[in-house]
Amino acid sequence: GQNIDQPTEMTATEGAIVQINCTYQTSGFNGLFWYQQHAGEAPTFLSYNVLDGLEEKGRFSSFLSRSKGYSYLLLKELQMKDSASYLCAVLDSNYQLIWGAGTKLIIKP
Amino acid sequence: AAGVIQSPRHLIKEKRETATLKCYPIPRHDTVYWYQQGPGQDPQFLISFYEKMQSDKGSIPDRFSAQQFSDYHSELNMSSLELGDSALYFCASSLGVGGPYEQYFGPGTRLTVT
Helix, strand or coil, X not given: CCEEECCCEEEEECCCCEEEEEEEECXXXXXXXXXXXXXXXXCEEEEEECCCEEXXXXXXXXXXXXXXXXXXXXXXXXXXXXCEEEEEEEECCCCCEEECCCEEEEEEC | CCCCEEECCEEEECCCCCEEEEEECCCCCCEEEEEEECCCCCCEEEEEEEXXXXXXXXXXXXXXXXXXXXXXXXXXEEXXXXXXXXXXXXXXXXXXXXXXXXXXXXXXXXXXXX
């Protein structure tokens, strides 16, 4: 079966750095997406990785290791508005998005 | 920039009624996806359309049907509604299918079945 694992919830302090991990086992791999979703709102695209390595985009970076079936999203200089759920999603061999359950990130002052 | 439009934003129906949700993709996007998201759950893929043809099918109940029209907008028709159908329904659009195309999500329709 297809499986994506992320921690259910994480807590971090404003101004700090947090790393949200995602491991996956899917039938084929055509890339991994990270989305941010505030409660009651639509998911918004953060990043896409298809090759191994780190992709940096401002305060957010995403890393991929295909051999390990592993990715992480790194958020720096945390702000209160970063409190949201972060969804990891993998594009499988049929180009269908397989979603993780999301990690709820709580930012404390 | 234009975004995905969904209507209505909120809908309240009674059990056994029908509901129609509409989605207007970003201009020039040819692929539409429908998702159902329950409280605290990840989005569950229902169905997708590319160039007005069904391109993929997920966990869409037989009571639901959908189509994409010539202007690329899509409608999700839900019949014999059940309490468990209460959820946020997202529509997303992308340019192209069968590739790593970023999906742009609409604001969602919150359906409450009483």
